[in-house]
Structures are given as structure tokens and as C-alpha cells.
Amino acid sequence: MEKVKLRLKLLVSYLENGDMKKARENYLQIAEHLGDSEYNKGYAKAINGIVTSMEKNDRDSIICKVVSKEFDKRDLKKLLLESTKRASEVFRTEEEKGFETAWVDLLSIYVERAGA
Numbered sequence: 001m002e003k004v005k006l007r008l009k010l011l012v013s014y015l016e017n018g019d020m021k022k023a024r025e026n027y028l029q030i031a032e033h034l035g036d037s038e039y040n041k042g043y044a045k046a047i048n049g050i051v052t053s054m055e056k057n058d059r060d061s062i063i064c065k066v067v068s069k070e071f072d073k074r075d076l077k078k079l080l081l082e083s084t085k086r087a088s089e090v091f092r093t094e095e096e097k098g099f100e101t102a103w104v105d106l107l108s109i110y111v112e113r114a115g116a
Contacts, residue, residue, distance in 0.1 A: 003033050004043075005105060011047070012109050015067050020055045027051045042098030050106065066110055073114035080107040 007030045014023040027047050034040035053061035062079065065071055071079070086092065087100035 004030055007033070008047075008105055009109055011051075012106070012113075015050075015054050015063070020051070023051050023054060037098075038094035039098035039101075042093075042095035042100075043102040044098075045095070046099040046102035047106075050102075063106075066107070073111060076107060076111045076114055080104060080111055083107060 007026055011023055011026045011030070014020075014026060027044075030047055031044045034044050050063045053063050054067065058064055066076065066079075083100045083103040087097050087104055092100070
């Protein structure tokens with residue numbers, strides 16, 4: 001999972017630089033590192049959706065708003081908390097938990113970059 005987290009940091013850089021070709025390639029590399037479990041399928045689905053939203057420049061998507069800095073650190077922390085909560089809810093499927101964990105990992109990078 002460490003390789004995946006390193007790749008996520010690269011993904012954030014590509015998204016911020018608007019390099020969607022490299023972002024897509026990076027997603028494919030992340031997907032390769034993940035196994036075939038339901039959890040990992042959910043994780044990959046989230047990353048794919050994030051890249052797709054950016055490729056389509058979906059201004060209403062959370063990721064486009066995060067990348068364009070429409071959220072301050074407090075808002076980012078709130079999003080992170082919501083995803084963390086969803087990822088740990090026992091009634092969620094493994095795929096949903098993986099999906100939310102991908103968001104937790106990605107939003108953690110953005111909160112960290114938002115500074116103190």
C-alpha cells in the first residue's frame with residue numbers, strides 16, 4: 001500500500017498541474033498495484049472517478065473544487081472527517097470502504113498541503 005500512497009502524491013501533482021495524461025497513466029499504475037479484492041476495487045473506482053472528473057473538467061465535482069482551492073483547510077478537514085467516518089461504518093460493503101479510504105488518503109494529502 002506504500003507504493004499506492006506514493007503514487008497518490010504524484011497523482012495530486014499531476015491534477016494540480018492539469019496533466020491529465022499523466023494522471024490517467026498514474027491511475028493505471030495505482031490500479032496495477034491493487035489486488036482484486038472488493039476493497040481494492042472500490043479504491044480503484046474512486047481514483048478512476050477522480051481522474052475522470054478532472055478530465056471532463058466537472059466543475060461541480062468535489063475533486064475539481066479541491067484542486068481549484070475552492071475549499072479552505074477547515075472545509076478539507078470536514079470532507080476528510082466525513083470520508084473517514086463512512087470508511088469505518090460497519091454496514092458499508094468492502095467496496096464502499098475501499099472507495100472512501102481512497103478519498104481519505106487523497107484528502108489527507110490536500111489537508112497536509114494546506115498547511116497549519
